[in-house]
Amino acid sequence: GKDRDDVVVPTSxxxxxxxxxxxxxxxxxxxxxxxxxxxxxxxxxxxKDNKFIPYSESFSEELEEAYMIAVTLDEWKKKLESPxxxxxxxxxxxxxxxYHPVASxxxxxxxxxxxxxxxxxxxxVENITVEIPSGEPLQIDHLVFVVHxxxxxxxxxxxxxxxxxxDFRNVSxxxxxxxxxxxxxxxxxxxxxFLPVNWHSSLHSTGVDVDLERITLPSINRLxxxxxxxxxxxxxxxxxxxxxxxxxxxxxxxxxxHQLFLQRNPxxxxxxxxxxxxxxxxxxxxxxxxxxxxxxxxxxxxxxxxTTSSTGGIEEVKEILRKLELSEYCDVFEKxxxxxxxxxxxxxxxxxxxxxxxxxxxKILHYLSSxxxxxxxxxxxxxxxxxxxxxxxDSTEDGRNCQYRDxxxxxxxxxxxxxxxxxxxxxxxxxxxxxxxxxxxxxRIDPNYSLPTCKGFFNIFHPFxxxxxxxxxxIVPDLERVAWQSFTRAPVPALEAGSTEAEAEAEAGTEKQPxxxxxxxxTAVKEETPLINVGRLNGGNRIDYVLQEKxxxxxxxxxxxxxxxxxxxxxxxxVLLVLKEIYQTQGITLDQPLPGSQ
Numbered sequence: 335g336k337d338r339d340d341v342v343v344p345t346s347x348x349x350x351x352x353x354x355x356x357x358x359x360x361x362x363x364x365x366x367x368x369x370x371x372x373x374x375x376x377x378x379x380x381x382k383d384n385k386f387i388p389y390s391e392s393f394s395e396e397l398e399e400a401y402m403i404a405v406t407l408d409e410w411k412k413k414l415e416s417p418x419x420x421x422x423x424x425x426x427x428x429x430x431x432x433y434h435p436v437a438s439x440x441x442x443x444x445x446x447x448x449x450x451x452x453x454x455x456x457x458x459v460e461n462i463t464v465e466i467p468s469g470e471p472l473q474i475d476h477l478v479f480v481v482h483x484x485x486x487x488x489x490x491x492x493x494x495x496x497x498x499x500x501d502f503r504n505v506s507x508x509x510x511x512x513x514x515x516x517x518x519x520x521x522x523x524x525x526x527x528f529l530p531v532n533w534h535s536s537l538h539s540t541g542v543d544v545d546l547e548r549i550t551l552p553s554i555n556r557l558x559x560x561x562x563x564x565x566x567x568x569x570x571x572x573x574x575x576x577x578x579x580x581x582x583x584x585x586x587x588x589x590x591x592h593q594l595f596l597q598r599n600p601x602x603x604x605x606x607x608x609x610x611x612x613x614x615x616x617x618x619x620x621x622x623x624x625x626x627x628x629x630x631x632x633x634x635x636x637x638x639x640x641t642t643s644s645t646g647g648i649e650e651v652k653e654i655l656r657k658l659e660l661s662e663y664c665d666v667f668e669k670x671x672x673x674x675x676x677x678x679x680x681x682x683x684x685x686x687x688x689x690x691x692x693x694x695x696x697k698i699l700h701y702l703s704s705x706x707x708x709x710x711x712x713x714x715x716x717x718x719x720x721x722x723x724x725x726x727x728d729s730t731e732d733g734r735n736c737q738y739r740d741x742x743x744x745x746x747x748x749x750x751x752x753x754x755x756x757x758x759x760x761x762x763x764x765x766x767x768x769x770x771x772x773x774x775x776x777x778r779i780d781p782n783y784s785l786p787t788c789k790g791f792f793n794i795f796h797p798f799x800x801x802x803x804x805x806x807x808x809i810v811p812d813l814e815r816v817a818w819q820s821f822t823r824a825p826v827p828a829l830e831a832g833s834t835e836a837e838a839e840a841e842a843g844t845e846k847q848p849x850x851x852x853x854x855x856x857t858a859v860k861e862e863t864p865l866i867n868v869g870r871l872n873g874g875n876r877i878d879y880v881l882q883e884k885x886x887x888x889x890x891x892x893x894x895x896x897x898x899x900x901x902x903x904x905x906x907x908x909v910l911l912v913l914k915e916i917y918q919t920q921g922i923t924l925d926q927p928l929p930g931s932q
Contacts (some may be wrong), residue, residue, distance in 0.1 A: 347470040348598055357391070362598070363529050363591055364496055374694055377462070378432045380453040386462050392661060393417070400424060401457060424457055430455035473524025475759075476604045476916045477595060479588045481531045483612025483764075487566030498903040499530040505909045513924050526913060528609075529591050533617070536583040537570060538563070546681050568613060577746040584617055585751035592755055603869065605758040607790075607916060611902060612801055614760035616770055623759060624750035627786040643800060650674045658701060660694050678702055688885065744774020758919055759790030761912055765903040767793070769804035779808045781869030791872045794908055796881045799899045806878045809869045862863065 343352045345359070352359050358368040374388035376397045389397065393416055404424055421433040431452035456462065480502070482495040506526055510518065517523040546562050569857040570576035588608070596602060610618040651672055653665045666688055667677070680702065685695045733881050773780070785791060794803030868877055881901070902908050915925055 345597075347525075349529075350697050363594065364532065365535075366496065375458065377456045377459075378453045379456070381451055383453075386456060389416075397422065397455075397457075424455075425838060430457070438619075471524040473521075474527050474599060474602055475524050475593045475920065476526045476605065476607065477592070477602070478526060478607045478609055478761075478912070478916075479531050479591060481584055481588075481608070481610040481618055482534065483610075483614045484534075484567040487533050487564075495530040495532055499528050501526045501903045503908060505904060509906060509910050509913055511535055513926070514913070514922070516925050517917075517922050523917065526916060527595075529595070531584060531587050531591065531614075533580055533583040533614075534567065535575060536578055537567070540576070542570070542576070556865075571613060571830075572746055573749045578748045580617060581621060581750055584600055585621060585753060589751075602908055605916075605919065606755045607759040607761065607808050608757045608788075609761040609763065609912070610765070611763045612766065612899065615765035616767050618760060619751070619762070619765075619767050620745055621750055622757070622785045622788050623745075625752060625756075625785070625787040651677050654701065656692075658697050660697065663690060663694060666690070669686060672783065702785035744771075744776065752786070756787040757896045758788070759915055760785065760788050760793065762791070762793045763908065764795055764802045764899050765793055765801045766801050766803055768805050768808060771808065772803075776808070778811070778868070779805075779871065781809050782868075784870040784873075790915065790919075791877055792879055792911070793877050794879045794881070794902070794911065796899070796901055797883050801899050804878045805871070806868050806876070809871065810867070810875075821931065879911060881905060 341354045343354065344350070344362075345352050349362055350359050351362055352371050352372075355369045357373075359369045359371050360366075372388050373391055374394075375391075376389045376394040377386035377391065379386045392753045396414060400414055401424060404412050410424055410426050414422045414424075417424065422430065423433070424430045433452045480495070480499050482498075487493060497622070506528065510523060510525060514523045543562070546566070548557050550562060571580055592606065608618055610616070647718070648668055648671070650673055651667050652661075652756050654677070655661055655664050655667065656676075670688060673679075677698075680698070682695060682699055685698060690698070791805075793802075793805045795804075866876070867874060871877060917923070
């Protein structure tokens with residue numbers, strides 16, 4: 335009765351709920367128009383149809399009633415007319431046909447047989463050859479939130495983030511079956527869930543579109559509206575007003591999705607990672623650089639931690655003063671209960687009120703200025719260079735201590751929200767992070783810097799992607815012309831490797847040399863891999879990973895530039911690297927880790 339009518343059945347891996355009473359399929363994690371669900375008993379199929387199509391439930395009931403009467407009374411040649419004036423004739427149990435709509439009375443009168451070849455009508459699902467998908471594994475090992483870039487469309491077919499993430503998820507399921515077969519047989523691997531995070535609609539629902547429409551010129555209308563809806567998102571993010579809206583939306587949406595996911599999957603014990611495409615990766619990077627780590631997890635994060643002991647903070651301040659040869663002022667700072675966090679909030683006026691003379695005051699302010707530049711080695715930042723900052727000394731030790739800032743160098747002034755979880759890995763697809771950091775004035779990232787709450791960072795890009803920039807040369811300048819990490823499946827010439835699919839394993843360690851001729855063997859390059867240390871941003875591991883271009887793309891880089899920026903959603907190489915790194919944190923490896931060397 336009533337309980338049966340209210341049954342809700344989760345489908346599609348729990349991302350949709352089917353309400354049996356209303357016959358509707360409703361999205362759980364994102365906004366989407368509800369779709370109709372039918373209990374199918376009667377079907378039709380035309381000559382050009384490749385599958386049987388179900389009638390509506392109400393009309394199926396009419397067909398069933400007419401069919402039962404015909405069977406009971408053995409009276410056939412029954413004729414029914416659907417609401418669309420489509421005629422169905424039941425000749426006998428094995429021959430039932432569906433004619434196209436009869437022409438209107440104003441047109442030439444025609445009989446059903448003159449309406450073209452009829453469709454075949456079938457009762458029940460017996461002998462219908464249809465591949466019913468087996469469904470996704472019930473076990474979810476890891477959760478990944480995916481943040482989109484500029485505009486409402488995410489690929490060259492102008493599809494939404496939901497549709498693109500669906501593709502990414504489908505590719506991941508096929509990659510798991512192809513490359514984690516042993517782990518699946520041993521029930522070590524289920525699947526990874528990918529959920530989209532949409533911030534564009536929230537930004538453009540603030541009324542800013544109306545304001546833009548008022549000032550937009552009427553000429554080249556489509557181009558101007560395209561710019562307003564897409565490219566202007568970059569400028570919105572660099573506005574303190576709209577940047578706050580964007581970061582609030584992204585953080586709150588990821589927190590909401592995380593909480594909802596845990597409610598619906600109470601048995602879930604896996605980790606959470608985040609991925610961003612284009613501008614979305616920059617948004618996530620800025621969010622992550624402003625997260626606060628627990629002091630017990632990172633003893634060097636005294637300034638940014640919430641519960642740093644005052645005693646430890648004061649001792650750090652004394653150490654700084656000793657390095658600046660200002661030990662005689664230690665008692666003054668201790669009297670004022672000045673810990674490291676308070677020190678970095680000091681202004682010249684504060685120091686003057688404490689009775690610090692002009693000379694020592696300038697030394698302290700210069701030190702704070704050079705260290706306040708997020709993740710930047712002293713002497714390599716804009717402000718540090720202008721002030722004649724030192725390029726040696728205590729950069730290594732203090733680089734570890736200077737991870738947290740309310741606002742990183744050049745970041746838009748905003749209150750960055752905190753996430754309710756600590757991401758395992760951050761994946762950036764086609765990311766302009768390196769470019770934005772450079773424009774903001776960050777010339778070099780401190781090798782000792784790591785994201786406060788996320789220890790993994792992978793910068794994945796297509797070689798022809800015009801929006802993508804490297805990260806590693808900002809940490810180790812010598813890597814500018816050395817190499818970036820390539821994850822093609824075999825160390826073979828580009829044209830050959832490009833034709834392969836994504837059986838490529840990231841751990842193959844193949845290096846792609848921009849200046850190396852294709853016929854040169856990569857052996858020498860592979861030997862250099864263990865010698866490259868790219869800092870703590872990815873735990874000492876390589877950060878930049880380049881996709882292998884396809885053979886046809888090599889003929890004209892400019893022609894495939896846009897496609898290069900939008901290729902990640904269906905890229906098997908990208909998905910395989912993501913899966914490989916996620917499961918590696920659980921001690922699970924690919925079936926064949928080095929197929930390229932075989």
